Each structure stands twice: as structure tokens, then as C-alpha cells.
Amino acid sequence: NLTLAFNESIDKQDIVELGQNIGDVTIDMISNSDVVSTIPILGLLNGAYKVYKSVSAARLMKKVYFYLFQTQKFSREEKEKFLREYASEGHDNGAEMLLDLIRRLDNGNKITILCNLINYRVNEDISMTDFMRLTSSLERVPITDLRFLNKYTSENNINGVNDSLLSAGLIYESTVNVGKTPLFRLNYSGYQMLRYGLDNHDIN
Numbered sequence: 001n002l003t004l005a006f007n008e009s010i011d012k013q014d015i016v017e018l019g020q021n022i023g024d025v026t027i028d029m030i031s032n033s034d035v036v037s038t039i040p041i042l043g044l045l046n047g048a049y050k051v052y053k054s055v056s057a058a059r060l061m062k063k064v065y066f067y068l069f070q071t072q073k074f075s076r077e078e079k080e081k082f083l084r085e086y087a088s089e090g091h092d093n094g095a096e097m098l099l100d101l102i103r104r105l106d107n108g109n110k111i112t113i114l115c116n117l118i119n120y121r122v123n124e125d126i127s128m129t130d131f132m133r134l135t136s137s138l139e140r141v142p143i144t145d146l147r148f149l150n151k152y153t154s155e156n157n158i159n160g161v162n163d164s165l166l167s168a169g170l171i172y173e174s175t176v177n178v179g180k181t182p183l184f185r186l187n188y189s190g191y192q193m194l195r196y197g198l199d200n201h202d203i204n
Contacts, residue, residue, distance in 0.1 A: 022108035141168035155183035
């Protein structure tokens, strides 16, 4: 059971660093490391990868590894409290929802953004409702367009980027000029994503 294995893996500490950036770490680096024998969910996913040559299992193994590595700084109590709040807000199993969220994120670099949001929730800088709203936006927006988010602290218009950020609920049409190019700006969720998800300390 993946959810049970994930729940048992959340409290693991001293997870070895295989690389600072997700792009530097290959699936085979994880598969051939000791982490697959010490962390239950990685062992399960590695088995599926090796036996069935499952690309989806390999991709999930890589994302789960980075999630566990980046959240090992939290205490057991902090992790359990977060999962209880997540379960309560979502009216579902917290570990199951979190694992499913990690699976649905289409780019490994989004794991860092997810972990940033968890960090700020644990420190109570954002509410659990904010966290769930922001992770929903994170799922919907391409990672390439998130990098333009800081361009919307003032009114802006970037072809292509406007549409994806707007559909993700991170910007709004701030100026409507009939017959002219519309302008867009960060809304409150966009501000939170920039400040907390992207960990941008330059924004007030």
C-alpha cells in the first residue's frame, strides 16, 4: 500500500543528499542508492520501476525522494500536525492527499515550491486554506510561467503568460483599455505564491 508506505516514510531523518537540484539527480542515482532500502515508499516504487520498467513509478520515486529530503528538517510533531490539519481541511486522508498531490505535479521543480508552502504553513505564515488554494494553482500553471510571476508586481502584459497565470488564479485584469492591450497584476493568491511558494523576500 503506497499510502501506508508514504506515511511510514514521512518521519525518516538523515536522508542522504544525492544532488542539490532535482535536475542533477537521475532516477538511476536514486534507484542504486541506499535510500531505497531505508525508506519504505522509495523501496516500493523502486521495485515497480525495476520489475515493470514503470516510468510513472520512477518519476514518482524521484519526486517523493526530493519531498522527503526537503521536509526532513521538520520535527515529527510538526509533520503530524500538518497532516492532521490537511486532512481536516480536505475532509480526507492527509497522507493520501499529499501523496496524490506530489504525483500530480508535472515538474519535479514544483516539489521545492510545495515544500516552501508547507514550511510557511508549519510556521503559520499562511493558513491551511491558503495552502490548499495555492497548491491547486501550482498544479495548473506551467513551471516556465511561474518564473514570470515577479513581473506582475506592477501592471504588465506578457503574451501567453497572461492566460496561464490568469487561469491558475494568480493575476487579475487590473486595467481594461477598450481597443487597447489589457494589463494584468498579481492578485492576493499571486502575491502569496511569489512570497511564499517562490520564497521571494523582495516583495512587501
